[in-house]
Amino acid sequence: MHTELVAERRHTGTREYWNEALETMPWKEVERWQSEQIGNMLLPLRERSGLYRTLHADLSADLKVRSLADLSKLPFTMKDAIRNAQDQASDTEPFGGNQSAPLVDIVQAVSSSGTTGRPLYYALTQRDMEVWSDAIANNFFTAGVRKSDVVAHLVGLPMVAGGLPYADGFRRIGATLCWLGGFPTDRILREMRRLRTSALLATTSFGLYLTEQWDAVGRETGVPSALRKVLCGGEPGLNQPEIRDRIMRGLGISQLREVMGLGDVISGMWGECEEHDGMHFNAQKHVAIELIEPDTGDLVPWEAGATGEIVYTTFARDATPLVRYRSRDHALVIGTECACGRTSPRIRCIGRTDDMLIYKGMNVFPTAIRDLVTERFAGEIEPMLRIWKERADQVRFDDPIPVDVEAHPSMDAGIYPGLAEAIVQCVRTQLQVRIAVTVLAPGSLPRSVYKNSLLAIRGAA
Template sequence: MARGMQAEIATGDGQYWDAGLETAPWQEVERQQAAGVARMLEGLRDRSALYRRLHADLPAGAPLRTFSDLQALPFTYKADIGAALDATDDNRPFGENQCAGTEDIVQILASSGTTGRPFHYPLTRRDSEVWADAVAQNFFTAGLRPSDIVAHLVGLPMVAGGLPYADGIRRIGATLCWLGGFPTERILREMCRLRATAFLSTTSFAVYLAEQMPAIAVETGVAPRLRTALCGGEPGLNQPEIRERISTGLGLTRLSEMMGLGDVLSGLWAECACGDGMHFTAQRYVAVELIDPETGAAVPWQEGATGELVYTTFAREAAPVVRYRSRDHAVVTGTGCACGRTAPRIRCIGRTDDMLIYKGMNVFPSAIRDLVAEQFAGRAAPLVQVWKDSRDQVRFDVPIAVDVEAVEELPGAAQAALAGEIEAAIRSRLQVRVAVTVLSAGGLPRGVYKNSLIAVRDSAH
């Protein structure tokens, strides 16, 4: 699967970044990925103290001939990565999984830290090129083109959605307008004045832009030129109500969901023009599996299948990961597509890290949000916030506190009635009890970067 780092946009209708790769039979892609993983595993135990430990029980030189042979390798967990990052010394300042010399490392990325302490990941020069190419394919799949003027709204260059996203935009040949980090009002004004045609943001911030942009357009006297939006960092674009609010409010012709993971690669999944789920777009550099989260057994890529996503990087020099359990749970929405891409399509339905338990019943916060969006569209905003008493709280013996935002100002009695209806609907469908507080319109945060569905109460209060 080797090729030069300088990507070439396919000829023809221009809908592919790499037509040969993206339309190849998926079994052939997996065969080539298995060969790439086999090459990466050669000497890995010599380069990485982490995998010297995790793979200690594997026979030396055990062959990896087929993609299914991956199942014989142990999983890598977030805790393994964290422990490796903590074990630093002067020779390996980036921990026990540093597989390249410090003199060869050109960049450090950080996780956002929204679900715990931030992790730091090193990249070599080749790693950064791989990421730029993979992000470019991701964004091209999602609708960016060389003619676009792209407002990059992530304000933190060091995170996986910062510099790598900027590199991907430039790799496509689009015009990069990095507006993240400015006050929100300036972001909106500059998007109008610079005639931005596309932007990258979180889902919740895109909702906020849709609410505020009409007034800013009047103030600047420049009608928005936006036609494409790429949203990620949070779930939510599976809900028609959220998509409608963003698309209609901003006059978009294309709204695409995307997803990446700093531990692996910041651009992994993206929607094509057909929608209905995100294609895997990093097949040149990363192998992906779907597993049963309880048993660890492989789950075939079939429409309607659900499972946890597991990744193996076979083109990452500085900090490779083998069978990394992402804790992202997905449902497969298709294995073929009218666009011609052969990579499976998914929707992310929640994270193991976010799962809550109410008196023995499991529930994803995203399921609560989706129910509100589906059944109460027009009365409640498709945004919710679930409250925990502490970061580590998983179990609830009392109703789970949930904030919901009304779409318009409601008198007290109407707020109470809406709260009661939502509580009853959640109990009926999800079999858990919640205590709903209805907030005024605009009462929930819209962040430029990630907003967690879960909030932790301030223990000082």
């Protein structure tokens, strides 16, 4: 690797970077360097991975990848292919047909959260763990975490991609790790005060949930809050000013940053800088990204205003590599230049392709409904919605899509019917779909200590 790509934690004026050279390099140069790494990886990959021996069987052995555009010559890797490969597990290859390193070299397993189906398991060698901790540290550093911070890590499950890997990322920065996830909420709030935590990592849902008890429980300790920085992710939502404002006011902070990753690839890759205007890609040292049109698979340029599905290729992965892996995360490109000096694309995640709903021929993301309603009716409803499906595989709706919302505590119950009708008309006008709204009393929708599902199935436990 070129020496200029590995310098870490430099300072440029008032700006701070984890890897200054790579984060400020012109993006075309970054992509050119990445294409070299991918080209060198492809032939050995077929020898190591049964999955890619099959997927790439028809590719010429002398296929050249001179630019990331050449990746379009390669097939996509779909989640079902990974599941099928995992089902080929054996005593020597418990991670299945894509286990590309001997079992004796694998030191950790990571699990997806399983929010979109049966969990997938990914193996990491020691080198893979170094890659993950470096990328995640880079991401958290971009999002404002520093060595001087005391971090409350609130993901309660160690094996999921946001568990141990995130802890490793905080330790890589040198921050003081306080892993409080898994404790009851009231204990979390008390221990955060007693430990003088300055930073907090949680899902967006849990960040909202904490605001409801932050002051009441915290005051019982008699210790003033030291919290200054909050990192939230794991689900879309922080693109909504109402949700951001609720978390910032509720927790008494001035710095709220959105972060995102993908457990299949690296669990922390996208994070907001101090400009608070979209998440930068921060794993360019280890992963290449493409943006595609979901229906056709055609490449979409990384240009402001563009939308598409993110596709990942790991070129520094020993145990369970991924080439052109379709994330199903649908993104809006905010920009490709930033006042912070970083050159990687900035995005907002606007939903998952898998979650798309169809009302009489009109496509709509559930997040689009939520974002419109919470923005237009801020102060009248809480930023909590639930969209109902009759069964897990339902995509099409011939009748209006059922939506539950919570009224703001200041709203009298007598106006609920009129509020519901106003929301229906707004969504119909702006999104060209019909919804059936039920306005509920404050606190009626369930709160979760991990993620609050925007979509739910009638009658499911």
